[in-house]
Amino acid sequence: MATRHDTAALPSKGGAAPGRPPGGSAKDQDERRRARLSRRWQRDMRWSPYAFVAPFFLLFLAFGLFPLIYTGWASLHQVELTAPTDMNWVGLRNYTRIFDDDFFWNAAKNTLTIGIISTVPQLLMAMGIAHILNYKLRASTFYRVAMLAPYATSIAAASLVFVLLFGRDYGMINWALDFVGIDPVDWQGEKWPSQIAVSTIIIWRWTGYNALIYLAAMQAIPQDLYESAALDGASRWQQFLHVTLPSLRPTILFTAVVSTIGASQVFGEPLLFDANKGASGGAEHQFQTLGLYLYEQGWVNQHLGRASAIAWTMFLILIVIGIINYVISRRLRASS
Amino acid sequence: MRARTLPLSRQRSGGGTPIARKALAIAAVVSLGTGLLAGCADDGGDDESGSSSGEGKTTITLGLFGTMGFKEAGLYAEYEKLNPDIKIAENVVERNENYYPALVNHLTTNSGLMDVQAIEVANIAEVVGTQADKFTDMSKVEGVNKADWLDWKWQQATTKDGQTIGLGTDVGPMAICYRKDLFEKAGLPTDREEVGKLWAGDWNKFIETGRKYKKAAGKDTFFMDSPGGLLNAVLSSEKQKFYDASGEVIYKSNPAVKDAFDLTAGAAKDGLVQSQTQFQPAWDQTIANNKFATVACPPWMLGYLKGKSQPDAAGKWDVAVAPKSGNWGGSFLGVPKSGKNVEEAQKLVAWLTAPEQQAKLFKVQGSFPSSQAAYDSPEVTGAKNEMTGDAPIGEIFSEAAKQIPVQVIGPKDQIIQQGLTDNGVILVTKGKSAAEAWETATKTIDNNLDK
Numbered sequence: 074m075a076t077r078h079d080t081a082a083l084p085s086k087g088g089a090a091p092g093r094p095p096g097g098s099a100k101d102q103d104e105r106r107r108a109r110l111s112r113r114w115q116r117d118m119r120w121s122p123y124a125f126v127a128p129f130f131l132l133f134l135a136f137g138l139f140p141l142i143y144t145g146w147a148s149l150h151q152v153e154l155t156a157p158t159d160m161n162w163v164g165l166r167n168y169t170r171i172f173d174d175d176f177f178w179n180a181a182k183n184t185l186t187i188g189i190i191s192t193v194p195q196l197l198m199a200m201g202i203a204h205i206l207n208y209k210l211r212a213s214t215f216y217r218v219a220m221l222a223p224y225a226t227s228i229a230a231a232s233l234v235f236v237l238l239f240g241r242d243y244g245m246i247n248w249a250l251d252f253v254g255i256d257p258v259d260w261q262g263e264k265w266p267s268q269i270a271v272s273t274i275i276i277w278r279w280t281g282y283n284a285l286i287y288l289a290a291m292q293a294i295p296q297d298l299y300e301s302a303a304l305d306g307a308s309r310w311q312q313f314l315h316v317t318l319p320s321l322r323p324t325i326l327f328t329a330v331v332s333t334i335g336a337s338q339v340f341g342e343p344l345l346f347d348a349n350k351g352a353s354g355g356a357e358h359q360f361q362t363l364g365l366y367l368y369e370q371g372w373v374n375q376h377l378g379r380a381s382a383i384a385w386t387m388f389l390i391l392i393v394i395g396i397i398n399y400v401i402s403r404r405l406r407a408s409s
Numbered sequence: 410m411r412a413r414t415l416p417l418s419r420q421r422s423g424g425g426t427p428i429a430r431k432a433l434a435i436a437a438v439v440s441l442g443t444g445l446l447a448g449c450a451d452d453g454g455d456d457e458s459g460s461s462s463g464e465g466k467t468t469i470t471l472g473l474f475g476t477m478g479f480k481e482a483g484l485y486a487e488y489e490k491l492n493p494d495i496k497i498a499e500n501v502v503e504r505n506e507n508y509y510p511a512l513v514n515h516l517t518t519n520s521g522l523m524d525v526q527a528i529e530v531a532n533i534a535e536v537v538g539t540q541a542d543k544f545t546d547m548s549k550v551e552g553v554n555k556a557d558w559l560d561w562k563w564q565q566a567t568t569k570d571g572q573t574i575g576l577g578t579d580v581g582p583m584a585i586c587y588r589k590d591l592f593e594k595a596g597l598p599t600d601r602e603e604v605g606k607l608w609a610g611d612w613n614k615f616i617e618t619g620r621k622y623k624k625a626a627g628k629d630t631f632f633m634d635s636p637g638g639l640l641n642a643v644l645s646s647e648k649q650k651f652y653d654a655s656g657e658v659i660y661k662s663n664p665a666v667k668d669a670f671d672l673t674a675g676a677a678k679d680g681l682v683q684s685q686t687q688f689q690p691a692w693d694q695t696i697a698n699n700k701f702a703t704v705a706c707p708p709w710m711l712g713y714l715k716g717k718s719q720p721d722a723a724g725k726w727d728v729a730v731a732p733k734s735g736n737w738g739g740s741f742l743g744v745p746k747s748g749k750n751v752e753e754a755q756k757l758v759a760w761l762t763a764p765e766q767q768a769k770l771f772k773v774q775g776s777f778p779s780s781q782a783a784y785d786s787p788e789v790t791g792a793k794n795e796m797t798g799d800a801p802i803g804e805i806f807s808e809a810a811k812q813i814p815v816q817v818i819g820p821k822d823q824i825i826q827q828g829l830t831d832n833g834v835i836l837v838t839k840g841k842s843a844a845e846a847w848e849t850a851t852k853t854i855d856n857n858l859d860k
Contacts, residue, residue: 151860154510155539157517176856236690243694262839349686349831350506356835357849372510374824374857 148381155375167382177383179358180366181390183268187343187362188336191272191279196328199280200321203287204313217288220281232274232345236261239270239346261346264359271360274342279335283328290324291317326402333398337391340364363387469754471499472523474508477578477740478774484766488757495753505529516540522745524754528575530739533565535820537574544574544743550755557764561815562779566741575741576762577779579770581707582809583642583735584728585615586714586797591702595625601800605730612643612672612732619681622702632681634704635692636673636834639682641826642705643669645735645816651826652819658858660825661851670850673834674843684838686831693717707737708777708806711794724798728805734812739779777806784810821858828854 148167150160171177206216223231238245239260247257260270294317302312318325339362343354352369354361361369367387371380471479479485485497500523502508509532515521517540528536536544547553548567553576555563562577585608589599597618598604608615619632626632633639644650644666651660660666676682683701685692695701696717704710706728714726742758744751760766767778768788775794783789784807792803833850837843 153860154513155517155535174856175852240691242691259839349827349835350504350689351827351831353832353853356832356839358832358853369857373506375510375513376860378860 144381144384147377148385150378152377152381153375154371154377157377160378163378167378168386170379171382171386176358176361176366177363177386180354180361180363183354183358183360184337184339184362184364187268187272187275187339187360188333190268191275191339192329192332192336194272195276195280196283196325196332198276199283199328200287200325202280202284203291204317206284206288207291217285220284222281223278224282226278228274228278228341229345231278232342235270235274235277236346239273261355262359264357267346267355267360271339271343271346274346275336275339279332283332286328287321287324290321294320322405326405330395330398330402333394334391337387337394338364340368344368466494466496467750467753468496468498469525469750469757470523471497471525471527471742472508472512473499473501473527474505474529475501475503476774477501477527478770478776479761482770482773484761484769488760495757497757505531513540516543516745519543519745519747522747524744524748524750525758526743526745527578528566528741528743530565530736530741530818531823531826533575533741534818534822536743537566537568538820541568541572541574543745543747544572545746545751545755546572546574547576547744547755547758548573550759552759552763557780557782559779559781559810559813561736561813562739564815565818566743575743576758578740578742578762578767579709579738579776580779580810580813581709581736581738582777582806582813583645583705583707583731583737584805584809585703585731586706586710586726586728587703588699588701588725589727590725591626591630591699592622595622595702597622597625599727601727601729601805604727608732609730610732612646612669615732616672616676616681619676619703620679623679623681626702630699631683631701632703633676634683634695634701635685635687636677636682636838637687637830638705639676640669640673640830640834641737642731642735643672644826645737646731646733646814647735647816648814649817651822652817654817656819658819658821658825660829660854666829667847670829670834670847671843674837674846677834677837678843682838684835686835688713705731705737708771708775708802709738711796711802712775715794715796718796723795726796726798728797728800728802730805730809734809734814736810736813736816739777771803777810781811824857825854828857 147160149162149164151163151167152160202220206213206220210216239247241247241257241259241261244260246260250256250258258266260266298316298320299312302316307315343360343362343365344352346360347353347355349356352361352365352373354365363383364387367380367383370376370383473479480499485499489495489497502511508527509529512526512528516536522543548555548571558577559580562580563573566575566577567573585604587604592599592604598607607618622632647665647669649659649663650666651658651663653659653663673682677684683692683695685695696714697719699719699722704714711726715723742762744754744758748754762780764778764780764782764786767776767780768783768786770776771778771783771792772788778784778789784803789803789807790801792801793799794802828850832853833846836846836849841849
């Protein structure tokens with residue numbers, strides 16, 4: 074491009090002023106070069122940033138936006154996994170059927186209850202653990218790494234171990250309950266025990282992660298706040314309630330939002346917890362989550378159109394939850 | 410000199426000109442972008458370097474599931490010795506539930522396929538019905554002789570216009586394996602002839618025997634391993650189960666299905682079967698703890714029992730003829746058209762499924778030949794199994810294989826059967842009534858079948 078500019082400009086200038094002294098032309102040339110460099114620089118400044126962010130957007134286009142739109146398109150069709158290019162237009166039928174699809178609403182309810190059973194104790198425990206770790210302890214790094222160990226374990230490995238622990242006939246938990254005189258619980262077959270068991274896997278995995286986030290936020294709280302509180306005669310518990318908790322408010326909000334999103338997408342744990350090794354989430358779908366139902370429709374039953382509609386409905390539900398979260402957090406911020 | 414005229418931000422100690430830098434940036438973007446696109450592109454491509462390893466050898470890849478045993482039986486090594494230019498590599502997924510969706514995905518996009526793909530009998534109808542154009546016709550391969558195979562096995566992998574997409578490897582002719590020691594304790598006969606006579610020809614008699622067993626044996630052990638195993642055994646001996654010959658789903662109106670369901674539910678209600686799902690860890694442990702007296706038993710089940718049993722269980726089992734013969738399990742090997750070494754792959758499949766190799770596979774792995782030509786071979790007629798002592802299992806299973814009905818199979822057999830088992834009869838063992846279980850099962854199945 075630069076060379077073409079040079080060759081195009083020179084003859085016309087030379088033709089218009091043939092008798093110019095050589096010194097002036099050199100100065101002219103220098104000016105032109107500067108102008109050229111300046112233009113190039115401007116172009117560089119304007120376009121380079123786009124080039125630098127392009128990789129992300131190309132990736133997003135290929136693996137984010139395109140699948141999203143394609144899923145939306147597929148959800149308006151009857152498509153089978155055995156012939157994904159063979160689409161049959163059905164309009165909104167895949168969406169309207171969701172309204173009276175008992176299995177969908179059952180999965181939605183399970184997702185909600187498992188979400189609550191797993192998230193609430195998880196965040197409470199994480200807060201407590203972070204508070205303890207915040208004290209000066211011997212080998213504190215060891216405890217912190219240990220806290221994060223479950224997070225670094227694969228879901229599959231953890232779930233399989235928990236399946237054994239929660240086994241009805243030979244599981245360790247029922248064996249322990251037997252000592253205290255409690256009859257064996259069918260952890261996989263009954264509704265609430267199974268949901269509690271699935272939630273346990275989630276809690277085990279994520280508590281340490283949240284505890285570390287809380288710990289980091291706690292360590293950012295200025296020490297003098299505690300000192301002045303102590304001077305005012307506040308006990309440890311009062312310090313926790315009136316200094317630590319208010320300072321952690323944004324962090325708590327963050328973990329709550331992230332956990333909500335995580336809870337709405339629970340998939341691996343219930344899939345691997347199923348005694349039948351299917352995707353139906355138990356014999357009576359007692360712990361089938363939305364993610365699992367989506368998988369069952371798409372990959373087990375091979376109805377891609379229905380699965381796509383479920384995916385989009387999940388997406389819309391998540392947006393609604395996001396808006397509710399936003400409103401609550403604004404209220405909280407306004408009140409503080 | 411020139412550097413001084415440049416703005417401060419552009420002054421650098423070294424490196425290329427702005428053009429070079431921009432070119433670098435563009436190059437980076439382009440290479441990232443093309444790398445990305447290449448990642449999405451057809452990976453079943455035609456470049457030969459991908460499929461052939463060094464030294465000019467051709468590598469044939471096999472996509473398998475479970476334990477098909479070709480490697481364990483030394484067949485790859487033997488073939489490589491016979492064909493020095495060939496190298497064989499297998500890629501095994503443990504469970505067919507995980508293997509099959511990926512296979513369908515690869516077939517529909519026609520990419521990522523191995524040179525040879527295994528197909529389970531539960532999926533063969535669907536693959537034959539929807540993906541046949543992706544496979545080569547194995548009946549035309551040199552050395553393949555249709556008469557070698559059991560007729561029903563051959564038909565299962567053949568389309569209406571006569572294209573055979575896969576060659577049968579093994580079949581699962583079903584008998585009943587029973588514990589001699591537990592039968593003796595319960596006052597039942599232990600001789601396999603007499604045991605077979607207890608229930609010959611009728612599954613109801615089998616359940617009757619179970620009631621007798623329970624009365625004598627009490628609560629410590631169960632008559633049979635699981636409701637799913639019983640339902641599967643009864644259904645597989647029917648000529649028609651979930652589909653009729655025209656391809657219509659008839660599972661709800663077919664009296665044979667409802668009868669089998671009710672029979673199993675009755676057995677579950679009376680506590681004749683364990684409240685277990687087959688092949689799950691808890692079920693495995695009931696094998697190790699000798700908790701049940703009978704199990705529907707294709708030859709490969711003996712291998713499974715051996716794997717999960719304590720050493721002292723060896724020889725305590727025996728094999729009796731089932732009330733009615735049926736087939737449980739078995740696979741096919743097909744060669745996709747898009748493979749890199751189609752011709753060599755076909756030769757390998759023809760060799761692996763030939764009678765001699767099937768007989769060898771049976772001897773090592775217990776996979777029963779689908780080739781009736783192998784039934785007279787000494788490997789089959791003289792077969793014994795560690796678990797069953799001196800029982801002539803080869804003869805018993807050959808006899809069962811010949812009596813298996815030509816069953817109508819359909820594309821969604823697996824979904825229907827899984828619904829009846831995992832969302833149906835298992836519930837009866839947990840205190841639900843048969844009617845409630847049937848309701849849950851049919852509701853689940855109908856939702857799963859609805860496109």
